[in-house]
Amino acid sequence: MRLILLGPPGAGKGTQAVRLSQILAIPQLSTGDMLRVAVSEKAKIGLHVAEAMRNGNLVPDDLVSKLIADRIAEPDAARGFILDGFPRTVGQASSLDKVLGDYSLDHVFELRVDEELLLGRVLGRAVEAHNKGLAIRTDDNEDALCVRLTVYASQAKPLVDYYTGKGLLKVIDASQSADDVTADLIKAIA
Ligand code: AMP
DSSP states (O other): OEEEEEOOTTSSHHHHHHHHHHHHTOOEEEHHHHHHHHHHTTOTTOHHHHHHHHHTOOOOHHHHHHHHHHHHTSGGGTTOEEEESOOOSHHHHHHHHHHHTTOOOOEEEEEEOOHHHHHHHHHHHHHHHHHTTOOOOTTOSHHHHHHHHHHHHHHHHHHHHHHHHTTOEEEEETTSOHHHHHHHHHHHHO
């Protein structure tokens, strides 16, 4: 089963990807997580990447496409995977098609949520992390979030059109509770 979760920051992609990963026993592949690890390990990934992430901008297509291509080639992804936060541009989507070749995607889900709800969710995530003494994402602040929402708004439509054209896109109402969103996803997969 090869799945993609699309959606703005705060839509719950990470939460749902972790749940689907457990239910379906396939890995969750998050480019955001991979990039955060690379930055924290001070890998040769470059300062410009850390800065783009801090500001809420996208990092270059070729960099994330290579990360995903390498990760998909690992044995645990042979039975399938859930992509969380990738692709974010049509360029990345077409790189993915080349990497997958004859292995087609099964579903592309767009998690749709009102913008006002997103602001509260993401800033709430920062407050919760602070209260629990957990690391706060450097981009979970109002300025970076505004950039992230604007970037998403400009890239989402072409990406949604791309997968609609392939007959793969399904819209999920992600303003519901996390449990209801999971139930809708499972129903759509079954
Ligand atoms: P996320 O955890 O998915 O919200 O990603 C956090 C940040 O990592 C984004 O704001 C981007 O700076 C970078 N990033 C993650 N995935 C991608 C991607 N597919 N393309 C470009 N930049 C990405």
